[in-house]
Structure formats: C-alpha cells, structure tokens
Amino acid sequence: MTLKNFALASGFIAGTALATTAAFAQVGEIPDRTAPYYYGHDMMWGSGQWGGFGMILGPIFMILIVVGIIYLLRLFGGHGPGGTSHAAHDRALALLKERYAKGEIDSEEFAERKRVLAD
Template sequence: MRQAAIWTTIGLAAPTLAAADPGENWQGGYGHMMWGGGYGMFGGLMMILFWGIIIALIVFAVKWFTDNQGGGNRGKRDALEILRERFASGEIDEEEFDRRRKALEK
C-alpha cells in the first residue's frame, strides 16, 4: 500500500517535472527573468524594491488605521476634565478650581 502511494506520487509528479524542464537552450528565449535574462540584475533589484514598497504601504496603512480609531481623541484628556479630577481628589480648593476653569473657558 505504501509503495503504491509512492509510485502514484512519482507518476503524477513526473509529467509536471518534465514540463518544467527548460531544455537545452533555456537562455535562447527569455532566459531566467530575475538574474540571467530579461532585465538582468536591474529586474531583480526592481522586484525587491517593488515588494519593499508594497510591504511598507501595508505597514503604514495598518499603523494609520490603528492610530485613528477611537474617535481621534484616544489617550488625550481634556484640560477641564483633569481640573475636575484634581478638584474631586482635593488637590485644589473651590476658589482655585473656579479661577482655573474661567481661564480655560476664555
């Protein structure tokens, strides 16, 4: 049973491998597109540059979307809210609270 599975796999893979054989004169056509023919070394470097730009755009898009979630005011507290917290905790008295609140509302 195991040998039959191996021979079946080889039998199915052989035509694929034969079709992938470049033949004797594989550089007579287009050649190897990355380094040997086509655009040569320039083509390979451009491919690396292209994929680098695509990956960078994806990273920047994900960063931008995660930074802009939460109504745009995430992590930032209003000055009046901080003043109210300080008054509620007893750090400042009512006179100081009123004076600072009026200054903030100008």
C-alpha cells in the first residue's frame, strides 16, 4: 500500500467516524432522571426513536461499515481489479525484448507482438 493510498483510506475512515459522531451528538439532551416522566431506558421494544428495530439494524449497519472499510483498503491497496496488470505488462515486454535480442524472433514479429501488448 502506497503512502497516498493509505492517506486516502485513513482520511475516509476518519471522516466517516467524525460524521457519525456528529450525527449521534445531534440526538438530543439526556432526560433528567429525577423528573416524574422518566420511566427507564426503553432498551428493547420501548417507545424510543428506533424501538426494537435498533437491535436488528444496528448489527447490520456495523457489518456494512466493516465490509466497506475492508473494500476500500483492498481497493486502495492495489489488490483490487487491475492491481497487477502494469507489472505483468512490463514483464511481458521485457521477455519480448529478450527474445528479439537473442534472435528467436525477427523484427516483424517483434513489432507485431509489441503492438498487441500495447492494446
């Protein structure tokens, strides 16, 4: 992983964490526990913002975040689609030049194969 790709991936992760923190900070103030209208946590199927769906959507959301981070790291790390095609092209061109230098192929075949590699 190059330094530029690492910086992009870590910047994306930090930005996502900052946005998530800001979104959670806007939920509202914590109710006064001494007030007569406070009845507890409503953790399961209460009348909270998400109710019981938070137990289902929460883990799914976290799994999606982890999968997205892994995908971005693989994409920026060069393991994604086309990550090694440049190195393979350089190796094929070097072998072609070596065969031409040894006299195994003539100049016409060398030019034709080089054109095919360029495409």
